Structures are given as C-alpha cells and as structure tokens.
Amino acid sequence: MGIWSSPRRLASAVETTQPIPLPSQARVVICGGGIVGTSVAYHLAKLGWTEIVLLEQGRLGAGTTRLCAGIVSVAKPISIECKMADYSNSLYEHLEEETGVKTGYVKTGSLCLAQNQDRFLSLKRLASRLNVMGIPCNVIKPKEVSKLHPLVNIHDLVGALHLPGDAVVSPPDVNHALATAAAGHGVQIHERTTVNHVMMEKGHVTAVETDRGAIECEYFVNCAGQWAYELGQASETKVSVPLHGCEHFYLLSKPLPEPLQPSTPVVMDMDGRIYVRAWQGGVLSGGFEKNPKPIFTEGRNQLEIQTMQEDWDHFEPMLSALLRRMPELEVCEIQQLVNCPESFTPDMRCLMGETPGVHGYFVLAGMNASGLAFAGGAGKYLAEWMTYGYPTANVWPLDIKRFGNLQSSRTFLRHRVMEVMPLLYNLKVPRWDFQTGRQLRTSPLYDRLDTQGARWMEKHGFERAKYFIPAGKDLLSLDASKTFYKPDWFDIVGAEVKCCKEAVCVIDMSSFTKFELTSTDDQALALLQHLCANDLDVPVGHIVHTGMLNERGGYENDCSVVRVKKNSFFIISPTDQQVHCWSWLKKHMPDDPQLHLEDVSWKYTALNLIGPRAMDVLGELSYVSMTPEHFPSLFCKEMSVGYANGIRVMSMTHTGEPGFMLYIPIEYALHVYNEVMSVGQKYGIRNAGYYALRSLRIEKFFAFWGQDLDPFTTPLECGREFRVKFDTDIDFLGRASLLHQRQEGVSRRFIMLVLEDHDTELDLWPWWGEPIYRNGELCGTTTSSAYSYTLERHVCLGFVSPPSLDGSPAAVTPDFINRGDYEVDIAGQRYPAKAKLYPFSSLFAQQRRRKDEMELSNFQGK
C-alpha cells in the first residue's frame, strides 16, 4: 500500500543489512518509531537529553503514521489540544528548513462546514476559543466557502469556520524529518527491534527487554500506538494504557480532469462525517462513521496492520456524504480505499505522562485519529514533563492518571471506543455524557435513586445523579433535548435548589475519592503538613480544607482533610483524583512501614444533607443536638444515625449551604438513607443531583479542582490565602513560590462574573472556556458557569489577568477587577458582566456565626 512514499531508512542508523548492535544501556528508551515516538525523541534531544534510544519493531513510520491522512488542523475539542496542534503546525512548517528533508508541508487552510445552526454555534464557540490563543480563524458565509474551494456544494450550508493556518503534510516524511533531526542530536534509532517487556525494580524502570537483548535505562516511553495497551500489560507491574483500535477508512481518488490544486483548503464536513483534502490532483477523503469497527480487541501483531481489508459497504455513507458535498467528484475515478486503524481512548483525549504505578514509565499514545496534529505539541509537553517534572502547560485533561485500572477492561474499551469514534464529528452540546461503558461503579443506593427518577452522569466510572425527574414528567423528551440554550431540566434543578435553600435535600456523593492516612507516631501529620498548604495540626474532629500544592505553588489536589484521630487522617478528594492523588501521596511518602495509606473510597457511601432543616433530620435520628452551637461548622463526629453506629458526620456540604456530609459504611447505606428519607418527610426532604450542587457552589464562588483549579493555579490567585499556613514556620511544598508570589502580587485572579442583560430563555448559555473581555480587551477565560436560581442570573467563574507591561506580567489590582467593564463572549456574542472578587455575603445569611463566615470576613477584610 504505497500511498505515501514507503518508509525510508535512516541513513545514520541503519544503512547496512547487518543491524548495528543495541547499546547495553541508555538513559531513556522510547518504544515506537511513529510520528509520536520520533517527536518525543526529537524534543528530548532538543532539551539536552543524551543517551536516547528509539526502538521500532518494524520500520520507522510504518504503522498508523504511514497511512494517516496528513491533515494538521487546530479544530480540536479542548484548548490544550488546539495548543498542541498549533505548535505541531509551526514545528512541521519549519522542519524542512531545519533538516533539509521535504515534508510535503502546504499551508492550505481548512474549512469546517456547518449544515445547521447548532453546528454553526459550536464552530463559533471554537472560534472564540481560538481567538483567546491568538490562532487566526474567521467565521464565514457559505458564499465565501465557494470562493475558497472550487468543489464544495454550499446549498445546504449555514456557514463555516475558516482556519487559514491549517496545513497538510506527508506524514511519513515528517516522521523521517523528525527522526533525521533527532539522529542529528544523537538519538540512536533501531528499527526491527521489538520491545518484549519493561523491567522494573521497586517501582522504578530499570531496563527494557527486546528481541535483540536488554537495554538498561532510567526512563521508558511507551509510544507504541495501537500496541501500547498490550505493551503496558506485558510489563512486570502491569501498566494500564486504556486505548483500543478501530478501523478507519479513507478514499484516494485519481486526479480530477482538472487537477485539484495542492493548496486547496482541507474541508471538514462534520455533519456529513467526512474530511477531504487535495491529494495528487485528486482528493483524499475519509470520515468518522456512526458504526465504527473496533479491531485488535484480542491484540494482534503488526503484520496485521499491513493487510487490512478495504470495506466499501462500510464506507458507503461517507462516500455518499462526499458526493453530496462535492457532486463534481462523481466522474472522478477511484484510486484506492485505505483502511488505517487508529487508536481511541475512553474520553476522546490522548494519554500522556508518567504512569501512576511505575516511576520512569511514561506514555504517549491514544491519539484518537489526530496523531499527526498532536504529535509535535504532545512530544514537546512530554519531553518537558520528563525534564522539568511537569510540562509548561496544564495537561491534566490528557494526563494518563485521570484513568486507572478500572478503564482497562477490554470489553469496556471496545464498547466505549465505538462511541468515541463517531463522537469526534458528533455535535457536542453542553453536558453530554457517554452512553457506553456505564454502570460500572455505583453506590448501594443506585437502584433506589434510579426508581425515583434519577438521571445519571458518569465520573471516573462512577454513576452520579444529575437531577431527579418528578413523577409525571415526560422522560423521553427530557433525555432527547440537547441544546446550547436553556435546557429542559431548568425547572427541575430549580426546584431542587429551592429545596436545598429552604428545607433539606439529600445528594448521594459516594463517588468522592476517600483515603485514610494513619501512622503509629506523628508521621502522618508530618507528611500532610509537608504536602498541604493549610495547617493540619488541628484538634481531633476538625476538618481542614486545603490544597496539595506542587513546587510552583499550583494545586495538585484540593481536598478536605479530617483529623479523625491524633495520627489518623481522612482525606476527601474529587472523584477523578483517585489515581492522581494516590500517586502524588505515594510519591512523597517516606518509605516507612509505620505510615499507612489506604484507599477507602469503596468502603463508604457519602450522603450530603443540604439545607437549613438538615440539622433537624439528623437530630431526630441521633438524639443529639445538631445546631451550630453543638455541632459547629467544619467539624466531624462519629455518631449513630438510626440503628447504624459509626457514621462519620461532618458539618460541611461542599456548597456553602448549611448541612452535613454523612460517611456511612456501605452496609448501612440503605438503612441510613431510608431513615433519613422517612424522618425527613415532614421537613420536606427530597433527592437532589449534581446539577443543583453545581449551581449552589458556583453562585457562592466555590472553585473545584479539575474544573477551575489546576497545577498552574495557586491559592493566592483564587483568593484562598486564608487556607495557607503562612503564619507558621512549617515548610510545605510550594511555600517558597507562594511567598514569592505574595510579594510580587498575582498576575491572574479567579473572579466571579454575574452576567447582565442575558436572557436566560433566549440567549445562548455560557458553558466554560468562554473568553472574558475587559474594556473590550481580551483578559481571560471562564472555567465554569451555572445559573444561580437565587440571584436569577448566570454566574461564570474564570481567571483574568491584566495586559502585561513590557513583557513582564502585571499584578492584579483591586481596581483592575472593580473598575472595568467586563464582558463574556458566548459564541461570538458578548454579554456584559459584573466582576466580583468575593461572593455575595447575603447568600451566607443563615450561617452568620459559623466558622466559614469568620474566615470569609477575615479575607474580605483584606
């Protein structure tokens, strides 16, 4: 299948028929000579690494790379991906200059077409995001499309997005150029060398076993693409690389009667599920069909990839879409239908970073059919990660630690990727959920809640209720409604919020990650004092909200820690921290048998009783007064609830509302739930879901890790200085950076924006990632948003920074926040917003005497 030039041998590495012997040791061994592996090698070499060995089981770029379509587009779903694609683009552009190897780079630009208004909106949203990054793009009319592309039928289009910077390349040539450049920097490349497995000792990579002998090494990078999963499973300590292959088809045509110019823009007709680029006077067109064909579920060897079958019947919908889009192609002759398997991940994002279990074992794979567009940027980030301990940008959405072993089931992956592949071109409206691979982890109350009308979303495999549909509502129409505007669940969530404010609601929050850290002496406290920004040397029974910061002072985790006993701590973290936080703690734990960390997430069912009457319900069930006088805020007690003893009751709700979290050993879950519901009846208790919780916490300016907080955000930037133990001498991780920042002033600030002049009924709703403008100038982006039923306004949370003065970042001043006209850009439309540094104190009226409030007044005074 010589679609592209056949993979070339590297002159420097393997010219002779006799393969040169492998070195016995190296610093880093990279497995996989595709575009991803060579990019990692190239960037490591650029960052000054030596003793880099790149191993490829076949020929360089002979796998997916050789067959991929060669489109480098920045039209990607999330911003970090856009950034990676943008970097890749400029890297490939200058590669020919740098290496002298022709790469086939042509800056063709691309056209994303919209056949309907919803698609057009999603393109406009993309355009807003690209604007923030400074990537040129234009929202254009159908007529302009036909000026840019001679073949496109524009009759059914409502608009398009033109990305003038997008390009096409010849992937094997880019691969070759990267390999040449890497080899020039001293990278040793060995083809026809298969990695059998990776050797480890005490959780560190020690060597790589190949079919041509072993190589001792400190670092191993798994860039094995389709085979990365199998390679992960083959090591001594199994490494979970959750990806799965699907067949992917594209068509090559013979030249058109009037050959298509190489500079013709790439067309992405996502509604038609196809992409088209010019190719040797004809076209290359593929797509992401609704019914993908998963492949290699049982695992295969590489020979199979060479003999993939064409399947015209399968390609029929895409061919029809192509001819509908470009009717003139009907007379064009077929050259070939190419079957090129691509690997996909459970959430459509690539897998990057150090694996949780093994130090020195890095992964970069699962490119979801965008390998070429991501390879440059992803390779750079991974090289930075290996060099500096973390990349220069927040790559949490791509971090392999967002997954654990639970996503490693072959059946799960097979089912999920069948959903993921069509999703690449599906219209994605706010708050869509995956439909496959569900009901994996559930609370013991799942069935009870489900019969009461719960609608579910999934986080880290755990089912969580979004909201509860009252009896009598039309369920089907609710599930089907997907919109960028006001959603159908608006009133349902509104009622749940109202109940939280006025009576009491119960939310099952069992999905939270729960760890127990215990020690015989004060090792546990010492560790937490080192890792946490807040002071944990508090009396037993106290709850401390704290960040776990990195050296830069950025949040690695944001958690609540309960001092259960003198030397025993209960750590509650966000659901998707299960793997990341575990590995963060493990990484910093001294090798001390007296210090014990346990994941107890599965042992407890967590019920959140929110609302002013929560204390009445619990009081009745426990015969203990639960009033703030007897049970102050941020306090934890083990007590009995109903017949069940040993329930950990905590006076916090993660929303700022009064109420309690109940951590219930799972066997008591149903009993406690039943008791709470029956006693609660007279207080008007009802179930509530995460959407209500979200509305409550956002209107009170509560930041959530993973959404608002990331490894590049410090407590000072989001007004959480009061949760940093500056007043002690304890040297915690990130202290130095924070002190420095406190002195210099923060250059970005987490603010709350209340939308004004925004019609909830008729205007587009904010989601996240919307640009924020101050006095007409771009100054930041939102990170989350929700409708506040109390304020009757949309509230967006986000970060803003003042324009830099002569290159160095400027510090945020109160005036910058308070004296500026702010606007939020939703799909190109700007809405005025009132910026606030602090939440509305009126929302906290009922808790005046609570500890929270004291802290609030404390920092409001600053």
Add this chain to the structure above:
Amino acid sequence: MPVTSQLFRGFPLAKLWGSSLFPCQRQLPCCPTSHRPTSSQPHPIWPTAMPVRGYRRSPDLHSYNLTPPQVNSILKANEYSFKVPEFDGKNVSSVMGFDSNQLPANAPIEDRRSAATCLQTRGMLLGVFDGHAGCACAQALSERLFYYVAMSLMPHETLCELEAAVEAGRPLSPILQWHKHPNDYFTREAQTMYFNSLRTYWQELIDLSSPGESLGPREALLSAFKRLDSDLSLEAQVGDANSFLHYWVLRVAFSGATACVAHIDGSDLYVANTGDGRAVLGVQEEDGSFSAHTLSNDHNAQNENEVARIQGEHPPSEKKTVVRQDRLLGLLMPFRAFGDVKFKWSIDLQRGVLESGPDQLHDNEHTKFIPPNYHTPPYLTAEPEITHHRLRPQDRFLVLGTDGLWETLHRQEVVRIVGEYLTGVHQRQPLTVGGYHVTLGQMQGLLAERKARASLAFQDQNAATHLIRHAVGNNEFGAVDHETLSKMLSLPEELARMYRDDITIIITQFNPHVVGHQGTWT
C-alpha cells in the same frame, strides 16, 4: 377461474405436451360437472420450437406497480414455518425446524409440498412435488406418499398391531403428524379409497416380512415410491363406481408429478428423488462461507446417465426417438415421474380405460392422443434414486426445491442466500476496485444497491420466502430489486408462466448441537 386460459399457460416451458389434460382447482370441486370440457381448446402448440429452458427476463409489458407491502403479501401468502418443540429447554432432534413456501406461476399452482413427523417410527419426512398436466397427481402424492413411506419403515409387529386394530374396529394410533399450511389440503372424497389401497399394501408387507424385521430407510423409500405409483395406475384401471372419484383417479393417473423427498432420522439423511426436483445441502466451511452439496441427481436430458438408461431400456431402433429435443419422446421434460400413464401403459390399455371412463374424458381430444413413436412402453418410471448422507456438524441446512427454483438460481447462490439469511451474516463478496476504472458515482450506485439487498434480509421471517424473493426479484446485478419483483409478481395469470415456473421450497435447518454428536449411541 377461466379454465379456458389454462391450456396455454404452460406452453413456453411446459413439461408435458403442451396442455393440461384435466383442469384442477385448488378448492375441491363439490360437483365434477362444474369443470368445463376442454375440447373447445385449439390444438396444442408443440414445444418443439421453444427454447429448452429459458424465460423472458424483466417483462417489458405494461404491468402494475406493486407497493412493497403488496409484494410482501404475495410472497408471504403461502409461507409456513415449523419449529421442532423443545423438551426440557433442549431440542434433542437433529432438526431444528423448517421453513417452506411456494409461489404459483400456473393458476392454480401445480406444485405441492408435504412435511410430517413419523410417529410410529423415528424421523421426519419432507417433500416437494412438481405436477404437470394438472395438479392432480402432485396432490395425490402430497397426501399419500408419506403414509406409504411410514408403512414401509414400520417393523413387522407394528404393522400387525395396526392390522389387528383395523380388523377389530379400534381406533388407530396416528402414524404421521402433519405440518401443513392451511392451503395444503386433503381430498376428502378419496380418503376411503386411499386407505384401502394403503391397507392392502401393509397387509402385503406383513405377509412378506417376518417378526423382528423392518425395511431399512433405503428399501422403504424405494418400495413406497414404486408401490404408490403402481397403486395410482391400478386405481385408474379399476375405476370407481362414484363418477367423481372415477374421474379423479383418471386425472391423477393421466397427470404427472415429480417427487423429491427427504427422510431425516438422527444423523441419517436419505433423499429419494424422482424427476427434476433437487435436494441441496448447505455446508458451512471453516471460513464461515457456505458451499452447496447436491444430494440428488436430476432426471432429465441434462443427466447423461438418465439418457443412457432410457436409451438402454428400449430397442436401438428407438434410440433417436426416445429422447428428442431433450424431452422424453419429444414431450416430457422429467425422465422419471409418478402418474403419466400415457408414458407407461400400452396403447390398448390407454384406449380401453378412456373408453370406459366418464364422459368428461371424451370431450378432450388430447386424452386420446398417443405420444409419437410409442413402441415399447413403459417409457417412464417412478423409481427413485436414493442418496444417503450422514450429517456432519458443518451441514447446516437442506434445501428441497422444485425445478422452478433451480432454473432461476444456481445452487451455490441458493446456499449462499439461505446460509447468510440463517446466520444473519452477509458473506457478500467484498468489493474491490482492483485495476478497474470505477468512478465515485458508479461506486456509490453499486453500494446503494448492495445496501438495499442487505436490508431485504430483514423483511422476511421465513428463509424460503427470502429465497423466493431472490429467485424472482434478482436483477442483472444479482441484487433484489423492487421494480423487478413488482413486475414479476403483477404479471397477468396467462403470462406468468412465460417468465417463471411454480416455485416450491422447503428449507430444513439442522441442529448443530445434536448432529455429529450422535455417533456413539445411534
């Protein structure tokens, strides 16, 4: 129904000499006089000038456009399915069940089908019968042949019990459990006569066997076929006091029918074939594809052995006349058949029987017609050729069909269509462009057609219906095409026979869990 039109209906491809001798209607005539004499018919046109086998394809004439539901209701009118009941959640039979269907071209249809489970012995009987010169003979076979087979299979003791029961006037335990479509009827008036003939046969079987003995399936089938044909012949010679019955037995004897019968007992499959019906086994290969394994030989001019057999049975002087234009004596397409006494009786016997027959016969000139070069009868036999096949796990199904099916679809195609239907997998030949010049537009058209074809599989609940849909509706690309189907099914009665023959199909599915695992105890 206008009887007059019936004579010419079959002529382009008539198996017989151009016309039906006796009209036959599906609804049993309560009054024989309702049959109009056929003497008013013009002289039959001989088939000599006609191509041997070949229909006009895609009728150009103006035809009604049928909607897909109309097409479906025509195709499904005669479909029948039987599933062998499960016992204790398991089907212990080697047969899972069968689908059958038939589509008329003649009006009324001259094909018949039968299916029954033997209750006194083990096994299941399935048969398709293709009548010619009327449907009477095929009708008689469909009612009677399986009883003859069941009797032949019975051990001496069971036959004795049966005889004793009849003797003592005790009710008989049933011999066959029929699996019948409502349109498959029995000739009620003839049942007593049929029973008497059958009783004579079992009495003879008792006399000829000794305790502990029974015929093997091969001998039983052979004996039953031959005996029934001789009974048909005898009944016609003897006649009956009842003039309707007398007329009926003559119609049976003077018309003819082929028979293709399968007897399945455990892993033993016997096929007895007389004529040009065919039994084809669907074998699933290791790669999942299906191949055809034919279990019968066609008895017609295309079979050299048959031609040699017939030529060998008659003096060398007749060598050129006995098979002419690929037909027996230039007239009959199948070389073996039931009935058809015109090819079996001496000239004297034929004349004698006709002269003493009911008046209706005299009006028909053709009854008096003697085939040309008729020197050394009999020229025709009902003796079946019998094939035994031991079922293997890869043997998935058996297709019994009348020649109406095999003329339109190659057996390999038949097996592929049924196999893909039953397994739900479309082993369609994957398309490859290869070195050909194919435009995107052409490819799109081709794919759309293949898609339509695949979706058809889901319209049918019955494999036989699905096969008929292909047999009738395939266009030149081998894809079922609604337009073709609609045209073929909306042909006027008098034209239908020019484009196709009656089609009757029984598709039996084997139980892979039983087949091939019985070796130890059978």
